[in-house]
Amino acid sequence: MNTDAAAVRLWPAMQFRDVDAMTAWLRAIGFTEHATHRDEAGTVVxxxxxxxxxxxxxxxxxxxxxxxxxxxSGAVYLVTDDPDSVFDAAVAGGASIERAMVDQDYGGRGGSVRDPEGNHWSFGSYQPGAEAIP
Structure with missing residues (x-):
């Protein structure tokens, strides 16, 4: 099984009321812009x-x-090697804490927040299905 970024075949999709505020928040937690397409009115489509x-x-x-x-109303689980720093950046960027960072019984460490628009984000070091990846 190929696990590089180009082979990822599951991409969550969301919509935002304030795209500019949310792109600033996404950048603050570590996302990088690949492509952003706008219509003639400047709306991100x-x-x-x-x-x-x-x-x-x-x-x-x-x-x-x-x-x-x-x-x-969206929800995302984001795997990261350093969930504490991503969690802290999310909160510093305006997210509200839903569940504090804790060591999980099933492995890894994780916590969750609500982003500035109310979407639920969980950050953790646990990689679902990792034992199935050769």
Whole structure:
């Protein structure tokens, strides 16, 4: 199984009410911009931001024709080697703590927050399915 970033085939998709505020928050926790496409009015219609550990997030501004869930109702689990620093950066950037960082019974360390728009983010060092990756 190929596990490099180009082979990641699962990308969460979200929509944001305030794309500028959320891109600043994403940058603060470690995401990097790969592509951001805007329409003629300047509205973000499709963006791809990469996570340094692999994969990324696709998002756009809330639009009436969007098939996505209401803004603020998404949930993401983000695997990182240093969940404490990502958690701290998320809170410093305006997220509210849902569950403090703790060592998990099933392995790894993790905690969760609500981003400035209300989406649920969990940060952890536990890699689901890691034992299945050769």
């Amino acid at each position: 499709h963006a791809e931001w990469l996570w340094p550990g692999g994969g990324g997030l696709m998002f756009g501004a809330v639009r009436p024709e969007s098939p996505l869930q209401p803004a603020g």
